[in-house]
Amino acid sequence: MQHLLTVSKKVKYFIYQLSLIFSIMIGGYYFHLTYTTQTDILYFLTFLTLVVIGVLKGRIVSLGINLLIIFFIGSYKFWEAWVLDPQDSLERLTVTFGWLLLFLIGSAVSGMSHQIITFIFKENEKLHQKYNDLVMVDLDTGLDNRKRFELILEKEFKRSARYHYDLNLLLIKTNHFDDFETLYGQKETRHFTLEISKKLNKNTRISDFRFRVQKDIFAILLTNTPREHVDVVIHKLEQQLTSHTLLNSKKEVTTSYSFGVSHYQKEMKGFRDMYENAKQDLETYIY
Template sequence: MGFYDKKRTFLLYQGLLLLFAMLLVFYAADFPSIPVVELVLLGCTLLIAASGLIYGSLASLALSLVVLFLFGTLLIWQEFVSATNEMSLWEIVLWMVVFPAAALISGTFSKWMAGVLAENRELKEKFQSLVTIDEVTKFDNQNRFQLHLEEEFKRTQRTNSPFSLLLIKVKYLDKFEQLYGVKEKNHLLRSLSSILWDKLRITDRKFRIADDTFAVILTHTEEENTADVIRKVEGMLKHHQLSNQKRDITVTLAFGVAHYQAELLDFTEMIQHAQSDLEHYVQ
């Protein structure tokens, strides 16, 4: 869909396709000779149409008025100065109609295309909002994270049972990708997700909320128990083997923790506390 999000790129390809079709027509007609004046007028028409497609009706109409003025000036010059007029009255009227018509048609098409592209972007955004599974790790993504966290927060308010929020960030992941490529980055993320699946409870809800960050909702978990979870995960992934099994590397993780407290107003405060803890984490 990204191609159709760019109006000018899309219209450029359409214009090139139109020119290619015109060349085919000329080729099929064995390239008939066309007077220079008509070639210039045809070029002006295409220029008006291109401006309408790219910049809209107002720009193309303004350009068509300029072309009409120049066309009228040329006719006057031919009539009174050069005394040669190669165009009939019918042809003159035809070109005077063609210029504004090209502006109106191309401007209308541009407006219609802008609406189509806006609708396409809206549908793309809606589609992305419906996608809840991260393709690499198979964890729920950011869209589901806040829904589940809010649900757990409200449940804890009713039952007063403890829970904690754990954020895990793979530090320097962008540099890792530059060194080893996307395939190895995905292998690293899958390794981490596999450890989280194996070492945490089924009831602990797991999410990938950013390219380098995971979140875990630790249900029924007291504050003192989160340190054991962090130590377990960090120890398992401290040494990571590349997918080609040719090299072991050291992975640096950062952790942020927030615990439910009755004085918190809503779940977003837990996210803020965990992110602050994540930023100040020291191994």
């Protein structure tokens, strides 16, 4: 059903666009037939302006401006036709009414185009949001992202509370990440984060979970791991991570990291307490 609605909207959009092009062509042809004075040029430019306003601002704005134009031009032309030169002005009055009718057509058609364009943009935004909600992987590193992190942390937290096994959360922050990106660029930064993910995968167990929770913060959820063993993991990661080889120049640079650890405790009310404790530990880490 949703697919049929999408097709229907696309057909309407196509029809409106054809109508818009057709109305502009009619305006151009009418200008060609009636062009005798500078006023006709002004009418044609006004017509195009109303079409542009309709596409950009919508039917209501375009028609509102249109009504004001019709009122002022119509009032002047009636006065001109009955007071100044009735014989000549009645002929020009017919031409003017033709332009006023085209103004209305252009405003209406362009306004409908604006409406369908706005709908398509909103639908694209909704689809983009749905895509972001469904994606659970960080595209630069291949690690699970923040959404998956919260789901798994909550799941493992409840399991640890039920079965009383050791659970540790390790946060790893790449210090001066923004400075690195400014200095070396986005391509080198993507390579940098990818290398971090490879080292995390290499130096942790298959049963552990690895995440990228922020652009400069990675997380490892260590299951069935006593608290004292986490220090061994930190030491091993610190040795592996501090040296990084640049993609372009193959030059080695030294990077620094901060670590924050939180161990499951039964006093914790929920998984977010565990995450907040790890963040606090991360902020006080001295490197």
